[in-house]
Amino acid sequence: MFKRRRPAIxxxxxxxxELMRKAGLLVGETLALLRAAVEPGVSTLDxxxxxEANIRDHGGIPSFKGYHGFTGTICASINEEIVHGIPRPDKVLRDGDVISIDCGAIVEGWHGDSAITVPVGEITPELEKLLAVTETSLWHGLAAGxxxxxxxxxxxxxxxxxxxxxxxxxxEGYGGHGIGTEMHMDPLIPNHGAPGHGPVLEVGMCFAVEPMVNxxxxxxxELDDGWTVVTTDGRSSAHFEHTFAVTGDGPRVLTALDEGREWFAKLGSDGSAR
Incomplete structure (x- = not known):
């Protein structure tokens, strides 16, 4: 009987x-621009x-555009759309919506990948909590890296x-992943499961962690467009993601503008190696 080989990381x-940090910082800065641009009446194509303009103006290449035929620079997923929403001129934001914006960029051959979920105008307390707990769960995952x-x-x-x-x-069925010279690499990182399994994390590994919570x-x-993934009950979803590197000083969040220092302090974690 052959022993199953673990995926190479x-x-x-x-x-x-450091090159991945350049890509990650560009993604983080682009998402900050997009967060500020979200308001009722704006389309996902806007x-x-x-x-795309910000990534290209700063020497990057959009990771998503052309990826297996995807037409957008971002994935823009509204309300019950979980991930992989295609930007379109007729998908216009309305007050009370939430929108997941997933963005990737390549700089000098290295990838960064991150996502945020943003309220559109005033949202319900239930949606506010969904966004808060999903983002916080991401940082609990990162702190364990x-x-x-x-x-x-x-x-x-x-x-x-x-x-x-x-x-x-x-x-389930979607999750985080390895990242580096390609956007999606081994291994898959589920957002659920028992601890203590899979490869041991080593300095020099990089991953994208991305909880999706309904x-x-x-x-x-998956819708007929071959991309957009939705909840089957039509209720809203949230999605947050960061790319990070395992270092000797703990996780370094390459797509966070401050590399994660504020969030790790909030969680009471310094990210120090075990």
Whole structure:
């Protein structure tokens, strides 16, 4: 009987991680522009044009545009759309919506990938909590990404926090991933599961962590466009993502403008290696 081989994880040098930081910072700055541009009456294609212009003006290449035929620079997913929404001129934001904006950029051959979910005007307290707990769960996952941990320690940290916050649907079948010279690389990082499984995290590994959390069911379906993933009950979803590097000083969040210092302080974690 053959032993199943674990997927190879691309290792990066310190210099290569600095290049990934350039890509990550460009993504983070682009998402900050998009957050400020979100308001009722704006279309998802309007947001897409802002993203592409900013990435190209700063020497980057949009990761998503042309990826397996995808037409956008961003994925723009509104309300019950979980991920992979295609930017379109007729998808116009309305007061009370929430929109997930996923963005990627390539700089000198290295990728950054991040996502935020943004309220449009005034949203309900239920949606405010959904966004808050989803983003916080991301940071619990990132804080678990230290040298010496196991891959699913991040998965478990995300799920464990979410289970304390209410009865949310934690999306299965989609999750985080390795990243580096390609946007999507081994391994897949689920947003649920037991700790202590998978490869040991080592300095030089880079991952994108991205919880997707629904108000109702965890069940999903893909629309006929071949991209957009939605909740089967029509209730809203939230999605947050960051790219980070495992370092000897703890997780370095390459797509966060401050590399994660504020959030780690808020969680009471310095991200130090085990």
């Amino acid at each position: 691309q290792m990066k040098t310190a210099e290569q991680i 947001l897409d044009k802002i993203a 230290v040298a010496g941990a196991r891959l699913t320690d991040m998965s478990h940290a995300i799920e464990s926090y979410l289970r304390t916050q209410g009865s949310y649907g934690i999306v 108000l109702g069911t965890k069940e999903t379906e």
